[in-house]
Structures are given as C-alpha cells and as structure tokens.
Amino acid sequence: MAQTSSAMLPLGTIAPDFYLKDTNSNETFSFEDLKGSKGTLVMFICNHCPYVLYSIPEVVMIANDYRVQGIGVIAISSNDIIKYPEDSPELMTAFAMENKIDFPYLYDETQETAKAYSAACTxxxxxxxxxxxxxxxxxxxxxxxxxxxxxxxxxxxxxIDALIYNRSLKEPQKPSIGCGIKWK
Structure with missing residues (x-):
C-alpha cells in the first residue's frame, strides 16, 4: 500500500463549492445544499482503498452520531475511473449500500472538487x-x-465535539494518510 499524506489546506479556508451528482440518490448537490447547521464534514474516499475499507465502519458511525447534532456529512470520490473502474459511480452506489452509507456519496468526475480542496489521499x-x-x-x-x-x-x-461545544481544538492537527487520489 503506497502511503500519501493530506496536503493540509490552511485552517480558516472557506469551503470550496461544488455541484456534483450523488450516486445514492442520482440527484445533484452543492456544498450549500448539504451543509449542516453546526458544521459540515467533507471527506474524500473511494471504493477500493485499503485505508478507506479499514476505516469505513468508524466513518459511518461518526456520520450517524453527529448528523443528528447538526453536522452535514458528505463523501466524495474523485478517482479516475478509466484506470480504476472499481471506483465507478455504479460501484459507488453498491459500496454505499454494502457499508450502510446513507449520506451523500458524490462523484467528482472532473476532479476539480478534489483540486479545490487540495485533497491528496483517501x-x-x-x-x-x-x-x-x-x-x-x-x-x-x-x-x-x-x-x-x-x-x-x-x-x-x-x-467535531470541539466545534459543536465551542471548545479549543487540539494542536497540531495530524495529516490523514491513505492511498493517493488517482489523478487523470
């Protein structure tokens, strides 16, 4: 497994907007459509990455625990599906069903959203x-x-707790590590 670390977008950056198709509902959404009243979690994942497969049960639990507290939850896959057909939108829908993902799982076909967020890994x-x-x-x-x-x-x-309960956040924030985004 090749390891890639997060690019660590600067804190305070305004969420880049997007307009992407949800593979669960076949509807198209923007950040504004999906954001939560207290905050929004945006995550870049994919169907085949061993790091995602390992962590997805906890990710789903976090989504279920915090959506009821006003946190919007959004997953995005930006991988090149020509080289990685296992990340196709059709298989994203199946992956969501298998893993009980009932929050939006968006497909970033152009990879513009991943670039706007400086996403580096899944x-x-x-x-x-x-x-x-x-x-x-x-x-x-x-x-x-x-x-x-x-x-x-x-x-x-x-x-998320610090955000919801207006507490100071632990520093330093550690980058995520996972498979690199599969760029076109």
Whole structure:
C-alpha cells in the first residue's frame, strides 16, 4: 500500500463549492445544499482503498452520531475511473449500500472538487464550521491497517465535539494518510 499524506489546506479556508451528482440518490448537490447547521464534514474516499475499507465502519458511525447534532456529512470520490473502474459511480452506489452509507456519496468526475480542496489521499477529512470556514483537516485517528492501534475516530470525533461545544481544538492537527487520489 503506497502511503500519501493530506496536503493540509490552511485552517480558516472557506469551503470550496461544488455541484456534483450523488450516486445514492442520482440527484445533484452543492456544498450549500448539504451543509449542516453546526458544521459540515467533507471527506474524500473511494471504493477500493485499503485505508478507506479499514476505516469505513468508524466513518459511518461518526456520520450517524453527529448528523443528528447538526453536522452535514458528505463523501466524495474523485478517482479516475478509466484506470480504476472499481471506483465507478455504479460501484459507488453498491459500496454505499454494502457499508450502510446513507449520506451523500458524490462523484467528482472532473476532479476539480478534489483540486479545490487540495485533497491528496483517501480518506481525507475536512471539517467546516457553520460559517463554512475550515476548522479541522487531517486524520481519523492514529490507527492504520496493520499497525495494531484500535480504530476509534478519536481525532475526528474530538474535532467535531470541539466545534459543536465551542471548545479549543487540539494542536497540531495530524495529516490523514491513505492511498493517493488517482489523478487523470
């Protein structure tokens, strides 16, 4: 597994807008359509990355735990489906069903959204506040496939809690590590 780290978009960056098709509903959405009243979690994932496959159960639990608290949750796949057909929109729908992903799973065919967010790997997490300013970017937790550390989502959960409850955020924020985005 080749490891790529997050590019660490500067905190305070305004969420780049997008207009992407949701592979779960076949509707097209913008950031504005999907943002939460207290903040928005945008994550770049894909169907085949071992890091995503390892972490997706915790990601789904986080989504379920925090959507009811006013956090919008958005997943985006930006991989080149010509070279990586396992990440096609049709298989994204199947992946979402298999993993009980009932939040939008958007397809970034042009890869413009990934570039706007400086996304570098899967999974890559961006948490925006209710003013659409980047509050946290980085890892889910210290766990990785095969490193013996239990999956907990502690870094991302801590950031979401800090945002919701107006607490200071732990520094420094650690970059996410995963498979590199498959660029065209």
């Amino acid at each position: 999974p890559d997490f961006y948490l925006f506040d209710n003013q659409d300013k980047l509050f946290y970017r980085g890892q889910l937790d210290d766990s990785r496939p095969g490193n013996g550390i239990s999956l907990s989502g502690s870094d991302l959960r801590g950031a």
